[in-house]
């Protein structure tokens with residue numbers, strides 16, 4: 001079946017209604033486009049859970065701050081569609097900003113991420129997660145998928161989306177997919193396309209910091225933080241934004257006495273490009 005390009009909310013609803021009428025299970029893969037192998041992995045996992053896979057490609061203005069990279073965020077709808085065709089995705093939903101936000105790129109009704117939306121990534125990007133949760137809730141309401149698939153690279157986003165579904169009793173199963181990395185460890189990100197060759201090398205500081213934290217896991221939280229921090233002292237091209245260790249079950253900061261699984265989160269600016277990464281380890 002050729003891919004269906006759905007450009008309006010009405011098109012998307014009609015497409016899903018006919019899939020449902022045939023008794024099919026529907027998966028949604030929400031993206032902002034500029035698709036890379038990490039997104040393709042999300043699609044592959046979605047396929048394992050559904051008969052019909054819909055990828056959404058929408059650069060959501062609501063999740064960008066006034067001084068962020070909304071204007072220069074990569075947009076390549078034709079190339080994205082080509083990749084989705086190769087993967088056999090049934091439909092791509094590419095709505096316009098006007099269709100999603102008839103009041104002009106802003107939404108009067110917001111889903112708030114609460115306190116957790118104001119720490120870590122949310123502290124550096126105020127309002128970001130309210131924008132993410134609002135668009136995710138809208139996409140869930142439009143597509144009404146049985147399952148939705150998100151990458152683990154934005155661990156805070158995945159945590160908040162799971163909580164959104166729980167708190168608002170949304171009938172959708174959330175599946176997290178491990179981060180896809182380049183052979184040298186760099187986590188795949190649409191923003192990597194904005195890095196120069198030198199910045200691309202500098203960007204390895206993020207995954208190296210995670211490795212360093214992991215190798216200090218036997219010595220506890222403070223040692224892990226110190227080990228990760230030391231990577232940024234030698235890497236001058238990279239400006240560390242935050243480095244934190246949380247309990248992956250609650251996203252609360254892990255204290256020095258913490259034992260068991262911990263998630264190390266890092267965000268840094270490489271040139272003008274902001275990157276994030278994370279990894280889970282266990283403190284014995």
Ligand code: PAF
Nearest residue numbers: 030031032060132135136
């Ligand atoms: O992770 C992303 O690409 C975006 O935050 C998402 C989930 C598609 C919402 O715009």
